[in-house]
Amino acid sequence: MTAATRSLRRWGFVHKWASLICTLFMLLLCITGLPLIFHHEIDDLLHTEVKPAEVAPGTPTADLDKLLANALANASLKVPHFLIWDRDDPNVMFVSVGESITSDPTNNRFVRMDTHTAGYLDSPDVTGRFTYIMLRLHVDMFAGLPGKLFLGLMGILFCVAIISGIVVYAPSMRKLDFGAYRRQRPRIVRWLDIHNLAGILLVMWTLVVGFTGVINTWADLVLKMWQYGQLAEMTAQYRDRPPPTKLTSVQAAVDVAARAVPGMTPSFVAFPGTVFSSKSHYIVFLKGDTPVTSRLLKPALIDAETGKLTDSRDMPWYVTTLFISQPLHFGDYGGLPLRILWALLDVLTIIVLGTGVYLWLRRRKAGVSVERAVAQGSAANAPLMSS
């Protein structure tokens, strides 16, 4: 056996096992991810929501303190954590409310408010919704941080499977043209051709969507790093101060932030004491106006006792990486056509996974391992294939 053959066998072994371990979870992720690409449309179809008032363009927005008071008067939970501008509908804002300031924000209720009239719209319980169940299965399989990190590990194996797949693609294609599909041959040959073709066509997309998914599983850890790093640095002088007894105006805080960071608009406000803030500050997160800068949030810290600006810095590299990896995973940055392409590429990924499992089952039954078949120079021409 030559060194090259031995090396190929090793790559075949890596491809087989990395794929086998992650395939079941990758199928779960691809299948639950598919409806998530269209979660807005599905929610619109399955659920009714109160529409905001129709206003003429240029209508001024309502005072945020009034909007907040109206939200709290109508909400079942009473402690505001976040004030959020709807990315997709400028007529709507959300107030995310929890049981207490320290309660887990994943259990928060979203109160929908009218941006212009400050009127209460609704605050539906979304936890029974189809899209919510898909989201939780996709993000952590209802298992919290351990579930997230486990799926991240499966994502890393998926990336290993893709890279080793590129290596074992070469011997498979020695005698075939690019795109070869031997339609007259038995199913195992046809499905090998489909596996090779779809796999190699999708290499960059699956690698990018797979790896940005892995980065997203680390979001909680990245947030903690930022809290103990840059945020702790910016709020060092506040460490020994008691939290403010009475909060200043949130509208005034947003105005101060907007003046401090010209050219950016507010995306959301984190209230003092929440996971995205310090105990003494409102943090107004501002966004830019291009597809990429609208994802790169910049925090402006406003002292919640005096209403004055404490600091505003660009996020460190690890938070920026997380911000950029979000659109690249979701596919929500190039209009409906891009989301449709995301869905089609997702379906093709399911085909690669399914044909891969089938090829393994068939070869196992025939008693010839993938790495052996690969090492023979062309897996497609191994004798068992004619069966």
Next chain:
Amino acid sequence: MGRMRNRRTLGQIFAAPIVIGVLSTIGLIAALVGDGWWDAVSWVSLGLPVLLYLFFVVRRKHVGP
């Protein structure tokens, strides 16, 4: 097997995949950079793998090897 020919070199095997990989990368980045034409660049370059798959697997139905 009508396709038996000389063994292909790595360059021949990976020429098309490299072109498609580069185009996919451009497509993934373009829509992040801007709207309008930038989005269109993404649609075309990420649509290419889907079209090629359909071309090879579906369209050649009636062409023998």
